[in-house]
Amino acid sequence: MASRKKKKKYDDERMHFLRALALVILVVGFVFSAIMSVYAFVKTKEIVQHPDIYRKQRDYKCSDETVDQELVATGTRQLLTPSMELLDKSRNRWSGELNNNPNFKKSNPYEPELPAGYRNVSVGSASGNFLHDKFNHSLQIFANIPDGTDGQAGWYMDYFGADSTKQYIFKTSYILNQAKSTIIAEEVDSGGNIKYTDLVLLEPTKNKDKVDKTILFVPLPSTVKMRFYSQLTSMGSMNIFEESVHSIDGMGLAEPLITVSFDDGWSSVHTAAKPILDELKIKTTQSIIADSFRSLLSGYMNLGEVKQFEKEGHEIASHSIRHCNLARLSNENLEYDIKASKLLLESEFGSIRGLAYPYGSYNQHVEDVAKTEYDYIRTTMTGYNGLLMDRHELRSITINPEMTMDEFRSMIDLAIKNHLWVNIIYHKVGEAPDVYGITPAALREQLTYLKTKSVRIVTTSHAVDIISKQQNERFGKFLP
Numbered sequence: 001m002a003s004r005k006k007k008k009k010y011d012d013e014r015m016h017f018l019r020a021l022a023l024v025i026l027v028v029g030f031v032f033s034a035i036m037s038v039y040a041f042v043k044t045k046e047i048v049q050h051p052d053i054y055r056k057q058r059d060y061k062c063s064d065e066t067v068d069q070e071l072v073a074t075g076t077r078q079l080l081t082p083s084m085e086l087l088d089k090s091r092n093r094w095s096g097e098l099n100n101n102p103n104f105k106k107s108n109p110y111e112p113e114l115p116a117g118y119r120n121v122s123v124g125s126a127s128g129n130f131l132h133d134k135f136n137h138s139l140q141i142f143a144n145i146p147d148g149t150d151g152q153a154g155w156y157m158d159y160f161g162a163d164s165t166k167q168y169i170f171k172t173s174y175i176l177n178q179a180k181s182t183i184i185a186e187e188v189d190s191g192g193n194i195k196y197t198d199l200v201l202l203e204p205t206k207n208k209d210k211v212d213k214t215i216l217f218v219p220l221p222s223t224v225k226m227r228f229y230s231q232l233t234s235m236g237s238m239n240i241f242e243e244s245v246h247s248i249d250g251m252g253l254a255e256p257l258i259t260v261s262f263d264d265g266w267s268s269v270h271t272a273a274k275p276i277l278d279e280l281k282i283k284t285t286q287s288i289i290a291d292s293f294r295s296l297l298s299g300y301m302n303l304g305e306v307k308q309f310e311k312e313g314h315e316i317a318s319h320s321i322r323h324c325n326l327a328r329l330s331n332e333n334l335e336y337d338i339k340a341s342k343l344l345l346e347s348e349f350g351s352i353r354g355l356a357y358p359y360g361s362y363n364q365h366v367e368d369v370a371k372t373e374y375d376y377i378r379t380t381m382t383g384y385n386g387l388l389m390d391r392h393e394l395r396s397i398t399i400n401p402e403m404t405m406d407e408f409r410s411m412i413d414l415a416i417k418n419h420l421w422v423n424i425i426y427h428k429v430g431e432a433p434d435v436y437g438i439t440p441a442a443l444r445e446q447l448t449y450l451k452t453k454s455v456r457i458v459t460t461s462h463a464v465d466i467i468s469k470q471q472n473e474r475f476g477k478f479l480p
């Protein structure tokens, strides 16, 4: 009897336990499904909140599908884009005028058509008529360069001594009539070797209004003296009213910074680059095309692969919705792309702060619209970023397969020496020859070089934050 009673008690306990277990499973299941419903609701709400975006996305097309996949990297490494506001605030650190006749007020007694301190030059089939109007303080040239021929006509100033640890500001005030003009830097090292660099191409001026152009330039480490040229490259005329040069000290960062970025989100970034990045412990910025992982485009990382990058501490940035050339979109589509690319990416990833222009293509209007949604914008204008950085016109250096290891090293070394931030951009990684490509071996060699330098490697948004903080410390509260 006793044992049967005991057995019954045991059965009761077991039933209790099973009931409790069932209840727990039921409750857990309920809670889980409740969470999933809330999650699904939030997701749906996100879509419901932006119905226009999701509806429009289905039939959104680029204006011009024929844009070829050519790299659009423009300019020279030696240029920086200054924020004009900060440049103005930095005036107390500018040197005196380095051009000894910036306003063309001094005359040249031996050659009255030229102001003191200036020489003229004609190259190739170009010839120029030079005039010095010393009463109105301007220089004028009529360049004759027959169509279809090569040639340049212009003038250059006297040399000034250069200190390669400083940055240089060149300002020109001009009117260009029909002609285009190039600003050229001539740098000379202690051995007398000369290097010419085309800095900017100036377009004909509209309405014949005077235009001011400011260039921020960093000399090569070996440069001891330099000067600037203004050269017309097509038929027409140019008036210059001022050519002013100043050096500016202390515009490097507290320490140099390097960013490693990958554009487009190719699948090879996950298969071929990621093992190298993991091994070297480098966190990158991945500029992702919002449509690429939605199975709408092929050859790109899938959602899980991009999420893995994000989870492991890499930054996800926007590379637009569908890699359209933003400068060619209608205004309506441009505004849609800028807004929706951010929303679409943020529905999968954390907050998206940056935009990289597809093909590097943009104009002032594109920038104005992009600024309203994105905290920073990275261009493919070649160059470095320093303390005067403009966060909406960040420069970068695109790595192409022709870049030698020596060139890569000197590019990095200059950033380190001058305390600048360099954001290097890769695309595909693989053995196949491709204008975008780099072999895994070359990638490993380049990234390993970075690791041998005691320099911080940070994501783009991290670099922007570090530099903004230094800007605020130096110039007072500048950005929100």
Ligand SMILES: [Zn+2]
Pocket: 263, 264, 319, 323, 357, 358, 359
């Ligand atoms: Zn791209």
